[in-house]
Amino acid sequence: MELHLGTDREPTESLWVRIKGSAGAGDIIVGVCYRPPDQGDRADEALYRQIGAASRSQALVLMGDFNHPDICWRDNAAERKQSRKFLECVDDNLLLQVIEEPTRRGAMLDLILTNKEGLVGDVKLKGSLGCSDHGMVEFRILRAARRAHSKLTTLDFRRADFGLFRALLEEYHGTKPWREEGPKTAG
Template sequence: MKQLLLQSQEASRLKALILLGDFNHPNISWKNNTASCRQSRWLLECLNDNFLRQKIDSPTQGNVILDLIVTNTSELIRDVKIGGNLGCSDHALVEFTVLRDTCRTRSVVGTLSFRKTNLQVFKELVKRTLWEMVLRDKGAEQSWQIFKDAFHRAQELSIPRCKKSSKKRKRPAWLSQDLLVKLKAKKELHRQFKQDQLSWEEYRDVAQLCRDKVGTKTQLELNLARDAKNNKKDSYRYVNQKRKVTESVSPAMSKNHKLVTTDEEKTEVLKNFFALVFSANPSPHTSQIEGPGKNRGYENEEPPTVGEEQVQDLLRNLKVSVHGT
């Protein structure tokens, strides 16, 4: 058992883990997360330390829970049902659903490939419109709508589209466009050197120059660490680039307690939730005044108000280097 849990500790750090079987720990109270013997307490501590969750909450043999489903991603296991027996076994039959697509969902969006823009075609399409005649006697809203439609039509015909996946990483902050061009040139010169089309001295000079430029990464990190208190926005931006980006949204629960997995259904559930947050209906949970001020008449006073001048004054004194835009 110890060897199995030690192996599961390593596996849970790498990928989604589902561990199931007869663990034979009848003295564990999964509802209260307590145990009455040393081995069972060690099992609970091991699961908690590795953020593993147990999904079965009903007895599987008699009045105790012996068969367990342990996972590090709770959203993977749904619709756990316990009942019946398989053959002559005295253990209850456990049925559950594994949502395989929760960790495979990858958002792919369409974007414009501006590098392949045909500017000549775009200019000709825009010039074809007789703007003085089209915009004559039109209001600001109508004029803007006409211009926007013409602009989008020209854009669709002159700028091709491409797929942009969230899996692609952004360029590091230290990798400038100039350095990227030099690294590509170094790669090409290395190919020529391998084919005896370039001397070693010429390739060495270019490689040394690129090596010095790449050293700016360390200098950039030192500058960010030195100016972290005075320039917090750049520091936070650099740290956020190092973080892993979640590529999928976990399944959501609708009003009728139904699990939704498709993108359209998730969008509908989130839309309804935010609509309830911003609705004008009062919350059924009214605030209560507790503590020594309860009997001093504070509950009858009007709530505090903030005037427009106070807000404007705070905005004028806002520290741009600290707060985001």
């Protein structure tokens, strides 16, 4: 099923589809994108909003030619401002980039991004198709992807002992909590 992500009037060269999962398996959002090398900031921002909306899905695979040849994926760094903003979008949406080899003349322009570890596998760089100077990328979307387990703990503050917390703060600071001291003034 085709998806229309975002309500931007700024067009992007992207296609988004939802692949329905079988019983017990969740849906997968698949995006295909071409970002022209001379694309402006407004179109980039529209694309980033689409990526943000898609990354909230359970499983996302986004592939395409993003035309950011200056990005060093190993160091997560880039020279150009537009490339740094793209890296920020990838980081903000917790996406993993799975291509490991250059796809065009020593640069990694063609990428596969996913929000779920193990969702993409068997990535192979093949020869070019027709007259293209880009390498073809072949991969599999694996239905039995491992869920990434968060190491974050969610605290239940409804059961907290705030009296004990206040006493520990007083003991640590040697004073009453800062709220009771009143505002400090520059002297």
